Amino acid sequence: MKIEKEIKMKKLLIIILFASSLFAQEKILTLKESLEIGLKNSKDLKISKTKLNYADSKLTEINSQFLxxxxxxxxxxxxxxxxxxxxxxxxxxxxxxxxxxxxxxxxxxxxxxxxxxxTGFKLLSLRSSAKLNLNASEQDYSKEGNEAAFNIYSAYWNYYKTDEIKKVIAQTLQQMENHLKDTKSFFENGLISKNDMLKLEVQYSNTKLLLIEAENNLELARIAFNKAIGIELTSQTKVAASEQSYNYEKYQLANIIDEAINNRKELKSLSYRYEASKEGVSAAKSNWLPSxxxxxxxxxxxxxxxxxxxxxxxxxxxxxxxxxxWDVWNWGLTSSQVSQAEQTKIQLEANLDQLKENIQMEVYSNYLNLIKTEEKVKVNKEALDQSLENYRITSEKYNTQLATSTELIDAETLKLQAETNLKTAEVDFQIAKVKLEKSLGRVIY
Incomplete structure (x- = not known):
């Protein structure tokens, strides 16, 4: 009886441990899934939605005054x-x-x-202004969606990059362990000096430190990714990056600047608010007329x-x-209100011109950055091929004692640097591509 109870307890314990391991499994998320979760949970998007609802309620309020x-x-x-x-x-x-x-x-x-x-056309002006402000809030909401999506893109690819770099360092560390074993064997057989062996041990320790730092960076990237998609910071997540594409539309600078000016949501929003300010001037002037x-x-x-x-x-x-x-005389009250409304209109007009210039600069900068990152990917691929070949030759020479430990360390360092640079360049390219599309006013989600 006692034995049967013990067996049952063991089975129960195994089931509990198995269930715990299932709950502790990492959530592997694709880019599409990350965007869906992140946009659904975005606090900034929710705040923007309340502003849109506020503008809609304001229009309803103005319409009610006609009745x-x-x-x-x-x-x-x-x-x-x-x-x-x-x-x-x-x-x-x-x-x-x-x-x-x-x-x-x-x-x-x-x-x-x-x-x-x-009412001196006051209600008509206020209604037109409310409609324009509602249109502006709709554009702001759409823009906020793009901003939230870009933050998710950036967090996703940075998480992927830190994970890949950690893998590269771990692989390099394993290769160093193998070389260190061979080196100790060479030392025991009197083929190399103790100084050569110590150099490799120091390099191995330094790479261990790099791995510790990479693991820390990976944890920080995971937390940043979790925050970007609006889930618990401590959630065990992992990204499943699909095959990366390095193809993109070949842009003409003049065309994409025009596209950005026509499509950018914040520019449309500010244009609507500028038109609304004109109606605000008309509403202020209505106080000169009778009601x-x-x-x-x-x-x-x-x-x-x-x-x-x-x-x-x-x-x-x-x-x-x-x-x-009819306010026949109010000691300049109406004149002051009209002046305030006109100054608001002038400010918005200047902001509109300033925003157009900033958008042109942003598009130009993002366009050049995309070209630069594309070139970096090509150059780093060539550098990696060269460093891998150099490492292969040096490693073979070292195994036959035709190369020194210093040469092997240099080859390993160059290979690690080339692999890290390529991963960084690849992710920078993916982010640069999306960043340019966002700056053109395209929906990126």
Whole structure:
């Protein structure tokens, strides 16, 4: 019985350990999956969405002001009882005639409406401005999506790069271990000096330090990647980079600058805000014109002042009218508001010109950077081929004692540097390609 219980406990423990290992497995994410998760979790995108919703609500608010506004008012008033009732003395009557009894409890209910007929074109200007600001917020939201996607691209490829560099260093360390074993054998047989063996041991230790640093960089890159896609920083993730493509559209500089000017979301957004500022000037100028409203009220009161003499009972009445309001003189208030609106318009116009220049510079810079990184990939591939061949020849010579440990160390160092440079150049190219597409206003997700 005891043995059976022990067997069951062992089985249960194995199941628990197996389940734990499954939960601890790394999440291997492709670039597409990373973008989907990251855009769904992006806090910046959520903030931008709230700004879009705010602009939409603002337009709804302005539209509501074109419609009649209805209000219901209720009031109760208790009057003091120290006022004598209203009485009239008649010449042929010995006693004064009381016109009405004092009514101390007063109740008033009013249901009214106000419909704007003319507001100096203020509401029309405000509605146009709200529509333009909504369009601007839509462009901002689209731009924020591209920015979030680019951050994910960058974090993804940097994670891939640090992982590849770590693998290269680990592979180099393994090769050094093999050489070190051979070197110790050479030393024991008196084929090399102790100094030669110490040089390799020092190089091996230095490479170990490089591996420690690479592992630390990999962990930091993983955390940055997790943050970019909006998951727990401690999540065990890994990227599954597909075959890298080094083909890209051959651009004409003049064409891509025009494309950027026509497509960049922030430029469209600022253009909409500039047009909205013009409407803001019109809205401010509307205060120089009169406002006309159609009004109406329905009253249900006790006592009702329209009924004389006053009676302690509820009665109803109504009224309809047209109200005109005109600020004839307000000590420069309207002029100041118009001036403020015009200055805002001038600022936005200058910002628009400045943004166009910055976009042109950005596109030019990204275009040159893409060409540079493409050339770097080609040069580093050639350098790697040369360093691998140099390492092969030096390694063979060293095994036959035709090359010194110093020459072997130099060959290993050159090979490691070439492999690291190529991985860095390849990732820089992928990021540069996406960065240029983003600067052209293209959707990159």
């Amino acid at each position: 009649p506004q209805f209000k219901l008012l209720g009031n109760y008033t208790r009057l003091s009882d120290n006022i004598p009732p209203f009485e009239v003395t008649m010449p042929f009557s010995p006693n004064p005639i009381r016109i009405s009894e004092p009514i101390l409890n007063n109740y008033t209910f009013k249901f009214g409406f106000s419909q704007p007929l003319f 006309i409203y159609l009004t109406g009220n329905y009253y249900y009161s006790n006592p009702n002042p329209r009924f004389q003499p006053a009676k302690d009972e509820f009665n109803s009445n109504w009224d309809v009218g047209v109200t005109l309001s």
